[in-house]
Amino acid sequence: MAEPGSPAEVLIVGGGVAALETMMALRDLAGDRVRVTLVAREPDFVYRAMAVAEPFGLGEAQRYPLRRIVEDFGAELVQAGVAALDASARRVVLRSGDMLRYDTVVLAPGARMLPAFDDALTFGGPESGPAMRALLDELEQGAVRRIAFVAPTVAGWTLPLYELALLTARHATTKHLQLELALVTPEQRPLALFGERPSAAVAQLLAAAGIAFIGASHVEVGEGEFWLVPGGRTLDVERLVALPLVRGPELEGVPAELEFGFVPVDRHGRVDGLDGVYAAGDATSFPVKQGGLAAQQADAVAEHVAARHGAQVEPSPFRPVLRGLLFAGGAERYMRAAEQGEGAAAARPLWWPPTKIAGRYLAPYLYEREAASVPGPAPEGFRDLEVLLDTPDAAPVGD
Protein backbone atom coordinates (compact mmCIF):
# COMPACT_ATOMS: atom_id res chain seq x y z
CA MET A 1 0.00 0.00 0.00
CA ALA A 2 1.04 3.63 -0.43
CA GLU A 3 3.04 5.41 2.29
CA PRO A 4 0.78 7.09 4.87
CA GLY A 5 -0.08 10.57 3.57
CA SER A 6 0.85 9.89 -0.03
CA PRO A 7 -1.82 9.05 -2.61
CA ALA A 8 -2.45 5.44 -3.50
CA GLU A 9 -1.53 4.33 -7.03
CA VAL A 10 -4.61 3.17 -8.91
CA LEU A 11 -4.11 1.68 -12.35
CA ILE A 12 -7.06 1.31 -14.68
CA VAL A 13 -6.55 -1.01 -17.65
CA GLY A 14 -8.63 -0.01 -20.68
CA GLY A 15 -9.91 3.08 -22.45
CA GLY A 16 -13.59 2.28 -22.88
CA VAL A 17 -16.80 2.94 -20.97
CA ALA A 18 -15.88 1.06 -17.79
CA ALA A 19 -12.36 2.48 -17.58
CA LEU A 20 -13.48 6.09 -18.07
CA GLU A 21 -16.45 5.83 -15.73
CA THR A 22 -14.17 4.33 -13.03
CA MET A 23 -11.67 7.15 -13.47
CA MET A 24 -14.36 9.85 -13.31
CA ALA A 25 -16.10 8.34 -10.29
CA LEU A 26 -12.80 7.92 -8.45
CA ARG A 27 -11.91 11.56 -8.98
CA ASP A 28 -15.25 12.52 -7.45
CA LEU A 29 -15.26 10.01 -4.59
CA ALA A 30 -11.60 9.68 -3.62
CA GLY A 31 -10.14 13.02 -4.78
CA ASP A 32 -6.46 13.35 -3.89
CA ARG A 33 -6.35 10.11 -1.95
CA VAL A 34 -5.59 8.34 -5.21
CA ARG A 35 -3.33 8.93 -8.19
CA VAL A 36 -5.01 7.43 -11.21
CA THR A 37 -3.26 6.13 -14.33
CA LEU A 38 -5.18 4.81 -17.31
CA VAL A 39 -3.34 2.20 -19.37
CA ALA A 40 -5.05 1.95 -22.74
CA ARG A 41 -4.06 0.24 -25.96
CA GLU A 42 -5.73 2.73 -28.32
CA PRO A 43 -5.42 6.54 -28.31
CA ASP A 44 -9.18 7.22 -28.52
CA PHE A 45 -12.39 6.40 -26.75
CA VAL A 46 -14.82 5.26 -29.44
CA TYR A 47 -18.56 5.71 -28.92
CA ARG A 48 -19.39 2.36 -30.49
CA ALA A 49 -23.07 2.54 -29.64
CA MET A 50 -23.63 4.79 -32.68
CA ALA A 51 -21.68 2.52 -35.06
CA VAL A 52 -24.98 1.17 -36.39
CA ALA A 53 -25.91 4.59 -37.78
CA GLU A 54 -22.71 5.05 -39.83
CA PRO A 55 -23.43 2.84 -42.87
CA PHE A 56 -26.78 4.61 -43.30
CA GLY A 57 -25.27 8.10 -43.07
CA LEU A 58 -27.38 8.84 -39.98
CA GLY A 59 -24.64 9.38 -37.42
CA GLU A 60 -21.17 8.23 -36.46
CA ALA A 61 -19.29 6.35 -33.79
CA GLN A 62 -17.56 9.44 -32.50
CA ARG A 63 -13.94 9.27 -31.31
CA TYR A 64 -12.65 11.22 -28.32
CA PRO A 65 -8.89 11.45 -27.68
CA LEU A 66 -8.25 9.80 -24.33
CA ARG A 67 -5.50 12.26 -23.46
CA ARG A 68 -7.94 15.16 -23.19
CA ILE A 69 -10.47 13.19 -21.11
CA VAL A 70 -7.80 11.91 -18.76
CA GLU A 71 -6.39 15.43 -18.31
CA ASP A 72 -9.86 16.78 -17.53
CA PHE A 73 -9.96 14.40 -14.57
CA GLY A 74 -6.41 14.96 -13.31
CA ALA A 75 -5.27 11.46 -14.23
CA GLU A 76 -2.40 10.17 -16.35
CA LEU A 77 -2.43 8.18 -19.55
CA VAL A 78 -0.04 5.43 -20.55
CA GLN A 79 -0.79 4.33 -24.08
CA ALA A 80 0.19 0.67 -24.08
CA GLY A 81 -1.26 -2.79 -24.21
CA VAL A 82 -1.27 -4.78 -21.01
CA ALA A 83 -0.03 -8.37 -21.41
CA ALA A 84 -0.26 -9.76 -17.89
CA LEU A 85 -1.00 -9.19 -14.25
CA ASP A 86 1.54 -10.09 -11.59
CA ALA A 87 -0.76 -9.81 -8.58
CA SER A 88 1.74 -11.17 -6.06
CA ALA A 89 4.13 -8.28 -6.86
CA ARG A 90 1.27 -5.79 -7.48
CA ARG A 91 2.40 -5.01 -11.01
CA VAL A 92 0.98 -5.13 -14.49
CA VAL A 93 3.24 -6.20 -17.33
CA LEU A 94 2.98 -4.25 -20.58
CA ARG A 95 3.42 -5.81 -24.00
CA SER A 96 6.75 -3.95 -24.24
CA GLY A 97 7.92 -5.84 -21.14
CA ASP A 98 7.78 -2.72 -18.94
CA MET A 99 6.07 -3.02 -15.58
CA LEU A 100 3.73 -0.64 -13.76
CA ARG A 101 3.29 -0.89 -10.00
CA TYR A 102 -0.09 -0.40 -8.31
CA ASP A 103 -1.82 -0.37 -4.95
CA THR A 104 -5.12 -1.12 -6.65
CA VAL A 105 -5.76 -2.17 -10.23
CA VAL A 106 -9.08 -2.05 -12.08
CA LEU A 107 -9.28 -4.26 -15.16
CA ALA A 108 -11.59 -2.91 -17.87
CA PRO A 109 -10.25 -4.30 -21.15
CA GLY A 110 -13.69 -5.19 -22.59
CA ALA A 111 -14.54 -8.44 -24.32
CA ARG A 112 -12.94 -10.03 -27.35
CA MET A 113 -15.26 -10.42 -30.31
CA LEU A 114 -15.15 -13.47 -32.54
CA PRO A 115 -17.15 -14.18 -35.69
CA ALA A 116 -19.91 -16.75 -35.18
CA PHE A 117 -20.12 -17.71 -38.88
CA ASP A 118 -17.50 -17.92 -41.63
CA ASP A 119 -19.71 -16.43 -44.29
CA ALA A 120 -21.56 -13.70 -42.43
CA LEU A 121 -21.04 -10.00 -42.06
CA THR A 122 -20.10 -9.79 -38.36
CA PHE A 123 -21.14 -6.43 -36.94
CA GLY A 124 -19.02 -5.31 -34.00
CA GLY A 125 -15.49 -4.27 -34.90
CA PRO A 126 -14.25 -1.20 -36.80
CA GLU A 127 -14.49 -2.89 -40.24
CA SER A 128 -18.18 -3.62 -39.89
CA GLY A 129 -19.33 -0.14 -40.92
CA PRO A 130 -17.75 -0.28 -44.41
CA ALA A 131 -18.85 -3.92 -44.82
CA MET A 132 -22.45 -2.98 -44.02
CA ARG A 133 -22.23 -0.02 -46.40
CA ALA A 134 -21.02 -2.38 -49.15
CA LEU A 135 -24.00 -4.64 -48.46
CA LEU A 136 -26.36 -1.66 -48.79
CA ASP A 137 -24.77 -0.94 -52.18
CA GLU A 138 -25.50 -4.51 -53.25
CA LEU A 139 -29.10 -4.09 -52.13
CA GLU A 140 -29.41 -0.91 -54.14
CA GLN A 141 -27.99 -2.65 -57.22
CA GLY A 142 -30.52 -5.47 -56.82
CA ALA A 143 -27.76 -8.06 -56.33
CA VAL A 144 -29.13 -9.10 -52.91
CA ARG A 145 -32.75 -9.11 -51.72
CA ARG A 146 -33.04 -11.48 -48.75
CA ILE A 147 -31.12 -10.95 -45.52
CA ALA A 148 -31.28 -12.47 -42.06
CA PHE A 149 -29.99 -10.55 -39.03
CA VAL A 150 -28.76 -13.18 -36.58
CA ALA A 151 -27.91 -13.19 -32.88
CA PRO A 152 -25.80 -16.32 -32.33
CA THR A 153 -26.34 -16.22 -28.56
CA VAL A 154 -28.09 -14.10 -25.94
CA ALA A 155 -24.80 -13.54 -24.08
CA GLY A 156 -23.63 -10.11 -25.17
CA TRP A 157 -25.91 -7.30 -26.33
CA THR A 158 -28.53 -7.88 -29.03
CA LEU A 159 -29.98 -4.36 -29.39
CA PRO A 160 -27.64 -3.34 -32.28
CA LEU A 161 -29.04 -6.22 -34.34
CA TYR A 162 -32.56 -4.81 -34.05
CA GLU A 163 -31.24 -1.38 -34.97
CA LEU A 164 -29.48 -2.73 -38.06
CA ALA A 165 -32.57 -4.60 -39.20
CA LEU A 166 -34.85 -1.57 -38.69
CA LEU A 167 -32.39 0.81 -40.33
CA THR A 168 -32.03 -1.53 -43.32
CA ALA A 169 -35.82 -1.65 -43.67
CA ARG A 170 -35.95 2.14 -43.49
CA HIS A 171 -33.21 2.36 -46.12
CA ALA A 172 -35.18 0.02 -48.38
CA THR A 173 -38.28 2.20 -48.08
CA THR A 174 -36.31 5.35 -48.89
CA LYS A 175 -34.73 3.72 -51.94
CA HIS A 176 -37.91 1.93 -53.05
CA LEU A 177 -36.33 -1.53 -52.73
CA GLN A 178 -38.31 -4.75 -52.25
CA LEU A 179 -36.46 -6.74 -49.58
CA GLU A 180 -37.21 -9.76 -47.43
CA LEU A 181 -35.74 -9.25 -43.97
CA ALA A 182 -35.76 -11.61 -40.99
CA LEU A 183 -34.32 -11.37 -37.50
CA VAL A 184 -33.29 -14.67 -35.91
CA THR A 185 -32.46 -14.80 -32.21
CA PRO A 186 -32.44 -17.20 -29.26
CA GLU A 187 -34.60 -14.66 -27.39
CA GLN A 188 -38.19 -15.79 -26.97
CA ARG A 189 -39.52 -12.31 -27.74
CA PRO A 190 -37.89 -9.17 -29.19
CA LEU A 191 -35.42 -7.73 -26.65
CA ALA A 192 -37.09 -9.85 -23.97
CA LEU A 193 -34.60 -8.69 -21.34
CA PHE A 194 -36.40 -5.34 -21.08
CA GLY A 195 -39.70 -6.92 -20.10
CA GLU A 196 -43.11 -7.19 -21.72
CA ARG A 197 -43.94 -3.61 -22.60
CA PRO A 198 -40.67 -2.68 -24.33
CA SER A 199 -40.65 -6.06 -26.05
CA ALA A 200 -44.15 -5.47 -27.41
CA ALA A 201 -43.11 -2.00 -28.61
CA VAL A 202 -40.14 -3.47 -30.50
CA ALA A 203 -42.32 -6.24 -31.94
CA GLN A 204 -44.61 -3.51 -33.28
CA LEU A 205 -41.69 -1.68 -34.89
CA LEU A 206 -40.45 -4.89 -36.54
CA ALA A 207 -43.91 -5.78 -37.83
CA ALA A 208 -44.47 -2.27 -39.19
CA ALA A 209 -41.13 -2.47 -40.99
CA GLY A 210 -42.00 -5.86 -42.49
CA ILE A 211 -39.21 -7.71 -40.64
CA ALA A 212 -40.03 -11.33 -39.76
CA PHE A 213 -39.14 -12.12 -36.15
CA ILE A 214 -37.92 -15.70 -35.64
CA GLY A 215 -37.41 -16.18 -31.89
CA ALA A 216 -36.08 -19.05 -29.77
CA SER A 217 -33.93 -20.10 -32.72
CA HIS A 218 -30.36 -20.47 -33.88
CA VAL A 219 -28.95 -20.54 -37.39
CA GLU A 220 -26.69 -23.29 -38.67
CA VAL A 221 -24.78 -23.19 -41.92
CA GLY A 222 -23.99 -26.20 -44.09
CA GLU A 223 -23.28 -26.78 -47.79
CA GLY A 224 -24.07 -23.20 -48.67
CA GLU A 225 -27.47 -23.34 -46.97
CA PHE A 226 -28.83 -21.82 -43.78
CA TRP A 227 -30.96 -23.84 -41.34
CA LEU A 228 -33.07 -22.90 -38.36
CA VAL A 229 -32.53 -24.87 -35.16
CA PRO A 230 -34.67 -26.31 -33.65
CA GLY A 231 -36.89 -27.45 -36.49
CA GLY A 232 -34.43 -27.81 -39.34
CA ARG A 233 -36.38 -25.45 -41.59
CA THR A 234 -34.34 -23.80 -44.36
CA LEU A 235 -33.76 -20.11 -43.92
CA ASP A 236 -34.20 -18.76 -47.42
CA VAL A 237 -31.80 -15.82 -47.43
CA GLU A 238 -28.77 -14.75 -49.44
CA ARG A 239 -26.82 -13.05 -46.67
CA LEU A 240 -26.39 -13.17 -42.90
CA VAL A 241 -25.59 -10.12 -40.80
CA ALA A 242 -24.58 -11.48 -37.39
CA LEU A 243 -23.51 -10.27 -34.01
CA PRO A 244 -20.16 -11.54 -32.78
CA LEU A 245 -19.56 -14.11 -30.07
CA VAL A 246 -18.10 -12.41 -27.00
CA ARG A 247 -15.23 -13.86 -25.01
CA GLY A 248 -13.10 -12.90 -22.00
CA PRO A 249 -9.96 -10.79 -22.37
CA GLU A 250 -7.21 -13.45 -22.03
CA LEU A 251 -4.80 -11.60 -19.75
CA GLU A 252 -2.13 -13.76 -18.21
CA GLY A 253 -2.36 -13.91 -14.42
CA VAL A 254 -6.03 -12.87 -14.39
CA PRO A 255 -8.58 -15.51 -13.31
CA ALA A 256 -10.89 -16.58 -16.12
CA GLU A 257 -14.10 -18.59 -16.09
CA LEU A 258 -13.74 -21.95 -17.78
CA GLU A 259 -16.27 -21.69 -20.56
CA PHE A 260 -15.79 -18.28 -22.15
CA GLY A 261 -12.89 -16.78 -20.20
CA PHE A 262 -14.68 -13.87 -18.49
CA VAL A 263 -13.23 -12.48 -15.27
CA PRO A 264 -15.14 -13.66 -12.18
CA VAL A 265 -16.10 -10.78 -9.87
CA ASP A 266 -18.36 -10.15 -6.89
CA ARG A 267 -20.97 -7.36 -6.75
CA HIS A 268 -18.28 -4.81 -5.82
CA GLY A 269 -16.17 -5.86 -8.79
CA ARG A 270 -13.53 -7.62 -6.68
CA VAL A 271 -11.77 -10.31 -8.68
CA ASP A 272 -12.01 -13.70 -7.02
CA GLY A 273 -9.05 -14.46 -4.81
CA LEU A 274 -6.86 -11.41 -5.60
CA ASP A 275 -6.47 -8.56 -3.11
CA GLY A 276 -6.50 -5.09 -4.67
CA VAL A 277 -7.66 -6.38 -8.07
CA TYR A 278 -11.04 -5.29 -9.46
CA ALA A 279 -12.74 -5.65 -12.84
CA ALA A 280 -15.66 -3.92 -14.54
CA GLY A 281 -17.49 -3.95 -17.84
CA ASP A 282 -17.69 -6.42 -20.71
CA ALA A 283 -14.62 -8.34 -19.50
CA THR A 284 -16.44 -9.60 -16.42
CA SER A 285 -18.66 -12.61 -15.92
CA PHE A 286 -21.92 -10.59 -15.94
CA PRO A 287 -23.66 -11.99 -19.05
CA VAL A 288 -25.14 -8.78 -20.48
CA LYS A 289 -22.42 -6.79 -22.27
CA GLN A 290 -23.88 -3.30 -22.34
CA GLY A 291 -22.34 0.13 -21.88
CA GLY A 292 -24.85 1.38 -19.31
CA LEU A 293 -24.27 -1.73 -17.20
CA ALA A 294 -20.50 -1.43 -17.66
CA ALA A 295 -20.79 2.10 -16.23
CA GLN A 296 -22.85 0.90 -13.28
CA GLN A 297 -20.29 -1.80 -12.54
CA ALA A 298 -17.57 0.82 -12.74
CA ASP A 299 -19.42 3.03 -10.24
CA ALA A 300 -19.65 0.12 -7.79
CA VAL A 301 -15.93 -0.58 -8.22
CA ALA A 302 -15.00 3.09 -7.76
CA GLU A 303 -16.97 3.28 -4.51
CA HIS A 304 -15.22 0.23 -3.13
CA VAL A 305 -11.78 1.43 -4.22
CA ALA A 306 -12.43 4.91 -2.78
CA ALA A 307 -13.42 3.38 0.57
CA ARG A 308 -10.39 1.08 0.46
CA HIS A 309 -8.18 4.16 0.23
CA GLY A 310 -9.85 6.00 3.09
CA ALA A 311 -12.70 7.98 1.52
CA GLN A 312 -15.92 8.25 3.50
CA VAL A 313 -18.01 6.20 1.11
CA GLU A 314 -20.38 3.36 1.88
CA PRO A 315 -19.80 1.10 -1.12
CA SER A 316 -23.01 -0.14 -2.66
CA PRO A 317 -22.99 -3.32 -4.74
CA PHE A 318 -23.74 -3.42 -8.47
CA ARG A 319 -27.52 -3.54 -8.95
CA PRO A 320 -28.14 -3.61 -12.68
CA VAL A 321 -30.72 -1.23 -14.13
CA LEU A 322 -31.05 -1.78 -17.85
CA ARG A 323 -31.63 1.28 -20.03
CA GLY A 324 -31.51 1.07 -23.78
CA LEU A 325 -32.08 3.56 -26.57
CA LEU A 326 -33.11 1.82 -29.77
CA PHE A 327 -32.00 4.00 -32.67
CA ALA A 328 -34.10 3.42 -35.75
CA GLY A 329 -33.50 6.63 -37.72
CA GLY A 330 -36.58 8.55 -36.62
CA ALA A 331 -38.51 5.95 -34.62
CA GLU A 332 -36.40 5.98 -31.46
CA ARG A 333 -37.49 4.03 -28.41
CA TYR A 334 -36.20 4.64 -24.89
CA MET A 335 -36.54 1.42 -22.92
CA ARG A 336 -36.05 0.57 -19.33
CA ALA A 337 -36.27 -2.81 -17.69
CA ALA A 338 -37.99 -2.95 -14.34
CA GLU A 339 -36.78 -5.24 -11.56
CA GLN A 340 -40.40 -6.23 -11.24
CA GLY A 341 -43.24 -5.52 -13.61
CA GLU A 342 -43.39 -4.82 -17.26
CA GLY A 343 -40.61 -2.34 -18.00
CA ALA A 344 -41.17 0.86 -19.92
CA ALA A 345 -40.83 2.06 -23.50
CA ALA A 346 -41.37 5.58 -24.77
CA ALA A 347 -40.57 7.78 -27.72
CA ARG A 348 -39.27 10.45 -25.33
CA PRO A 349 -36.31 10.22 -22.93
CA LEU A 350 -36.66 8.09 -19.81
CA TRP A 351 -33.31 9.20 -18.42
CA TRP A 352 -31.12 12.27 -18.61
CA PRO A 353 -28.98 13.06 -20.47
CA PRO A 354 -30.74 10.93 -23.06
CA THR A 355 -27.61 9.24 -24.40
CA LYS A 356 -27.29 5.73 -25.75
CA ILE A 357 -24.77 4.82 -23.08
CA ALA A 358 -26.28 5.87 -19.77
CA GLY A 359 -23.59 6.40 -17.13
CA ARG A 360 -23.62 8.61 -14.05
CA TYR A 361 -20.37 10.44 -14.90
CA LEU A 362 -19.50 9.57 -18.49
CA ALA A 363 -22.86 10.46 -20.06
CA PRO A 364 -23.12 14.06 -18.73
CA TYR A 365 -19.42 14.65 -19.48
CA LEU A 366 -19.73 13.60 -23.13
CA TYR A 367 -23.10 15.28 -23.56
CA GLU A 368 -21.74 18.59 -22.37
CA ARG A 369 -18.78 18.33 -24.71
CA GLU A 370 -21.02 18.13 -27.77
CA ALA A 371 -21.57 21.74 -28.81
CA ALA A 372 -24.46 20.70 -31.05
CA SER A 373 -26.37 19.08 -28.24
CA VAL A 374 -25.95 21.42 -25.30
CA PRO A 375 -28.55 19.93 -23.04
CA GLY A 376 -29.80 22.79 -20.92
CA PRO A 377 -31.48 21.82 -17.70
CA ALA A 378 -33.05 18.42 -17.33
CA PRO A 379 -36.75 18.51 -18.14
CA GLU A 380 -39.20 18.62 -15.29
CA GLY A 381 -39.79 15.23 -13.75
CA PHE A 382 -36.16 14.09 -13.81
CA ARG A 383 -34.69 13.94 -10.35
CA ASP A 384 -31.07 14.24 -11.47
CA LEU A 385 -28.81 13.31 -14.32
CA GLU A 386 -28.83 9.62 -13.63
CA VAL A 387 -32.15 8.71 -12.13
CA LEU A 388 -35.16 7.88 -14.22
CA LEU A 389 -38.66 9.17 -13.91
CA ASP A 390 -40.34 7.41 -11.04
CA THR A 391 -43.30 6.32 -13.07
CA PRO A 392 -41.86 5.43 -16.44
CA ASP A 393 -44.57 2.84 -17.06
CA ALA A 394 -46.94 5.76 -17.46
CA ALA A 395 -45.04 6.93 -20.51
CA PRO A 396 -46.82 5.48 -23.53
CA VAL A 397 -45.05 4.64 -26.75
CA GLY A 398 -45.50 7.36 -29.31
CA ASP A 399 -45.94 10.39 -27.07
Ligand SMILES: Cc1cc2nc3c(=O)[nH]c(=O)nc-3n(C[C@H](O)[C@H](O)[C@H](O)COP(=O)(O)OP(=O)(O)OC[C@H]3O[C@@H](n4cnc5c(N)ncnc54)[C@H](O)[C@@H]3O)c2cc1C
Ligand atom coordinates in the same frame (compact mmCIF):
# COMPACT_ATOMS: atom_id res chain seq x y z
C1 LIG B 1 -22.27 -2.16 -32.46
C2 LIG B 1 -22.45 -1.97 -30.97
C3 LIG B 1 -23.51 -1.22 -30.49
C4 LIG B 1 -23.70 -1.04 -29.12
N1 LIG B 1 -24.74 -0.29 -28.67
C5 LIG B 1 -24.86 -0.03 -27.35
C6 LIG B 1 -25.87 0.83 -26.87
O1 LIG B 1 -26.69 1.35 -27.63
N2 LIG B 1 -25.93 1.09 -25.53
C7 LIG B 1 -25.05 0.53 -24.68
O2 LIG B 1 -25.13 0.81 -23.48
N3 LIG B 1 -24.10 -0.32 -25.09
C8 LIG B 1 -23.97 -0.60 -26.41
N4 LIG B 1 -22.99 -1.44 -26.85
C9 LIG B 1 -22.16 -2.14 -25.88
C10 LIG B 1 -21.07 -1.24 -25.34
O3 LIG B 1 -20.34 -0.66 -26.40
C11 LIG B 1 -20.15 -2.08 -24.45
O4 LIG B 1 -20.91 -2.77 -23.49
C12 LIG B 1 -19.18 -1.18 -23.72
O5 LIG B 1 -18.35 -0.52 -24.65
C13 LIG B 1 -18.33 -1.98 -22.72
O6 LIG B 1 -17.41 -1.16 -22.13
P1 LIG B 1 -16.00 -1.71 -21.60
O7 LIG B 1 -15.30 -0.53 -21.07
O8 LIG B 1 -16.21 -2.88 -20.73
O9 LIG B 1 -15.26 -2.27 -22.88
P2 LIG B 1 -14.82 -1.51 -24.18
O10 LIG B 1 -15.69 -0.33 -24.45
O11 LIG B 1 -14.71 -2.57 -25.23
O12 LIG B 1 -13.39 -0.94 -23.87
C14 LIG B 1 -12.27 -1.75 -23.68
C15 LIG B 1 -11.06 -0.87 -23.73
O13 LIG B 1 -9.90 -1.58 -23.28
C16 LIG B 1 -8.85 -1.44 -24.22
N5 LIG B 1 -8.03 -2.65 -24.10
C17 LIG B 1 -8.39 -3.92 -24.44
N6 LIG B 1 -7.41 -4.78 -24.13
C18 LIG B 1 -6.41 -4.04 -23.59
C19 LIG B 1 -5.13 -4.36 -23.08
N7 LIG B 1 -4.67 -5.62 -23.06
N8 LIG B 1 -4.36 -3.35 -22.60
C20 LIG B 1 -4.81 -2.06 -22.59
N9 LIG B 1 -6.02 -1.71 -23.07
C21 LIG B 1 -6.81 -2.69 -23.56
C22 LIG B 1 -9.55 -1.27 -25.56
O14 LIG B 1 -8.69 -0.66 -26.51
C23 LIG B 1 -10.71 -0.37 -25.13
O15 LIG B 1 -10.28 0.97 -25.01
C24 LIG B 1 -22.79 -1.64 -28.22
C25 LIG B 1 -21.72 -2.40 -28.70
C26 LIG B 1 -21.54 -2.57 -30.06
C27 LIG B 1 -20.37 -3.39 -30.56
